[in-house]
Each structure stands twice: as structure tokens, then as C-alpha cells.
Amino acid sequence: MAERRDEIIRGTVVLDDTVFVKCEFKDAVLVYRGGTPPSLDQCRMTNSRMVLEDAAGNTINFLRGMAQPKSSMRQLVLNMMPELAQS
Numbered sequence: 001m002a003e004r005r006d007e008i009i010r011g012t013v014v015l016d017d018t019v020f021v022k023c024e025f026k027d028a029v030l031v032y033r034g035g036t037p038p039s040l041d042q043c044r045m046t047n048s049r050m051v052l053e054d055a056a057g058n059t060i061n062f063l064r065g066m067a068q069p070k071s072s073m074r075q076l077v078l079n080m081m082p083e084l085a086q087s
Contacts (some may be wrong), residue, residue: 007009032056 009028016035020043028048031036034055052060052062067074067084078085 034054034059 001019003019003021004023007023009020009023009025011027012029012031013025015030015032015038017038017050019039019041021041022043023040024044024046025048026046028045030048030050031053032050033053034057051057063077065071067077068074
């Protein structure tokens with residue numbers, strides 16, 4: 001995995017396959033595409049947002065569809081991610 005350390009990161013950054021240590025994401029778009037999950041250690045987010053693309057986007061859209069209130073699959077999603085049921 002690549003490593004980025006002690007940086008201020010702006011603009012669009014792909015998170016997959018990267019370790020971020022003591023970085024600040026400032027006015028950034030964090031993109032996760034479904035590859036090896038990133039590691040974020042002691043990082044800060046300032047006015048940044050996350051976007052899921054490719055395989056990660058497909059997965060989240062699938063889970064959103066399953067989690068709809070009238071879906072017979074909703075309980076499966078909640079069992080996988082119990083923290084959702086607490087909100």
C-alpha cells in the first residue's frame with residue numbers, strides 16, 4: 001500500500017490501497033472505488049465529502065435498495081450493520 005503522511009490534501013483523492021497518516025483533507029473529495037480499504041490514522045476532515053464509485057458505488061446502491069422500509073431484505077441489511085438500526 002502507498003503511504004501519505006503529514007500532508008494537506010485538496011481536490012479529488014482516491015482512497016483505495018493507501019495509508020494516510022496525520023493528513024488533513026481540506027476541501028477534498030474522497031473517492032473510494034471498492035479496492036483495498038484505506039487506513040486513515042489521525043487524519044482530519046475540513047469541508048470534505050466522500051464519494052463511492054465503481055464496485056463500492058454498486059455495493060452501496062444495492063444495500064440502499066435492500067434497506068428500503070418495505071423491502072423484505074431490510075432486516076438482512078440491519079443485521080449486517082446493526083449501528084443503522086440504532087439511529
